[in-house]
Amino acid sequence: MLYFRGVTGDFDNWAKAGNEGWSDKEVLEFFKKSEDFKFEGDEENAGPDYHGTGGPLKVQRLQKLDLALKLAEALKEAGYKDLNDIIGPDQHGFAHLHATITNGSRCSSATAFLAGTRGRKNLHVVKNSQVTKIIIDHQSKEVKGVEFVSADGRIRSVKVRKEVIVSAGAINSPQVLMLSGIGPQHHLTDLGIETIKDLKVGENLHDHFLFLGFIYTVNKSHTIQATLSHILDDSYEYLTRRTGRFATHNGFSIGAYFKTKLEPEDSRPDMMFLILCILANDTSTVDLFTARFGLEHETGVSLKQIIRDGDVIFIAPMVSQT
Ligand SMILES: Cc1cc2nc3c(=O)[nH]c(=O)nc-3n(C[C@H](O)[C@H](O)[C@H](O)COP(=O)(O)OP(=O)(O)OC[C@H]3O[C@@H](n4cnc5c(N)ncnc54)[C@H](O)[C@@H]3O)c2cc1C
The missing domain is CATH 3.50.50.60 (FAD/NAD(P)-binding domain)
Incomplete structure (x- = not known):
């Protein structure tokens, strides 16, 4: 559900390799055309030069969790630039992420691009x-x-x-x-x-490794506890107003691109951090996370043990250029 595009420069390289119509400038028009971006009156996004409205794919900012706001302060202190929007002219820095969500539900590719084509004679x-x-x-x-x-x-x-x-x-x-x-x-x-x-088909496969080993526990009092009473409150809010914790992505909330010292002549960011905040007692997110990322059962059990004691932050570095 996280709304990402390739980094600026990737597409230009495709075009340079002989793929007509695939330069950054050209694909940007199609990204904008496909998007229905919720501007929400805030200035914290790259604006209409980079986002479109009226397209089939609904995109909006994820709810900024308290923990994520604290993390943003820490990232700034550590010298990372607050980009406000991971999509935009500058991609070296961090931002609270956007996701493909509408009215509290996932806007999947099928919802966005297939649902409206029902009944078409040529499909x-x-x-x-x-x-x-x-x-x-x-x-x-x-x-x-x-x-x-x-x-x-x-x-x-x-x-x-x-x-x-x-x-x-x-x-x-x-x-x-x-x-x-x-x-x-x-x-x-x-x-x-x-x-x-x-032809050398298949020889250009790149894996973008994701390392899940950096796990930090928060030793202050919990921001929100996923107790039964909280879950009931959250469910009520979701069912009656389609807002609240269940109307957002349960986890990844900050993304950061940065450039390592390798290949200094290439200006594109080559690494990425995905920062996931899991709230105390939120064992269902741990289950989801364990299943989606194919973690060992024992790892899931240990994570659940850790999460019972407080909020947990995962900082997952990922190789984005290989
Ligand atoms: C755990 C995980 C989380 C991710 N999270 C995000 C995220 O938050 N944001 C983001 O932007 N990206 C995310 N990605 C990446 C994103 O899912 C992929 O980049 C994207 O799905 C690629 O789309 P695609 O259409 O090229 O291929 P796919 O989504 O892989 O679609 C290919 C389809 O073709 C079908 N298929 C394969 N072979 C055949 C065949 N012979 N005949 C018929 N059908 C066939 C497959 O069943 C599949 O449905 C994530 C990926 C993973 C694995």
Whole structure:
């Protein structure tokens, strides 16, 4: 739900690599077009040069938790610049984050971009199906269609008139291309796939490591306790007004980009901090966190033990350029 875009400079590099239309300036127009940013009358954002209104994806500032406000003071003291908005002309610093939320609920990609297309005659969504390859004419190298296995196990295909957009994610997009004959020839030959185009598909995969080991407990009195009575109050507030703790993201509230001393000639930030505040007794967030990040069961149990004694802050450094 956290609303991020690639850092300025990433897209320009894509454009420089020969991808027409992908420069920072060009993609910015599409980010703005897709966004319905809640300005809320505050000046603490990058403004209309960087944010758009009226688009399908709802974006708003996350509630600033007391603990996050204290952390912001600490970050300033440590010399980090308060950017107010992680999206904007300068991305070296920290900001309270924005998220894709509307009226107290997640605005998922499906809610934003699919819900409004119901009933369109030129859109057909096939669920529970797996693409097995893009059909390409070997002679002309033109894309002719897409082959997939549908929910009933049958192999089907659709013809295309104009284009195929491959959007199967960072791992499966290269896989689909390779299954279609586009990839490193030696690898395709090993797998018995006829090569249509010998390309280094999949060789540019970068992992952006996230380290979850910096955990700090707050030894002052709790900011808010997730006791049963608080949970009931929060539930009442959420159900009646769609506001309060349940109407916001339960955790990550500050993001910070910074530049390490590696590759000084590259001005883009290469590291990121995600700062997560979990309130005392909020064991449900620990459960969610343990599951989402694939932590060991014992780690979850230890975290729950720690969280019973007070609020906890995670500072998660992440490599954003490799
Ligand atoms: C735990 C976690 C938290 C994250 N939090 C945030 C966040 O807060 N903010 C943020 O901006 N980003 C976040 N990200 C990153 C973000 O989720 C990804 O960058 C984004 O989802 C990539 O979108 P995509 O459409 O390229 O691919 P995906 O979202 O991976 O979509 C690819 C889709 O293709 C389908 N697919 C794959 N192969 C096939 C096939 N052969 N046939 C048919 N369908 C196929 C997959 O099932 C999937 O639905 C997070 C990622 C993780 C893992």
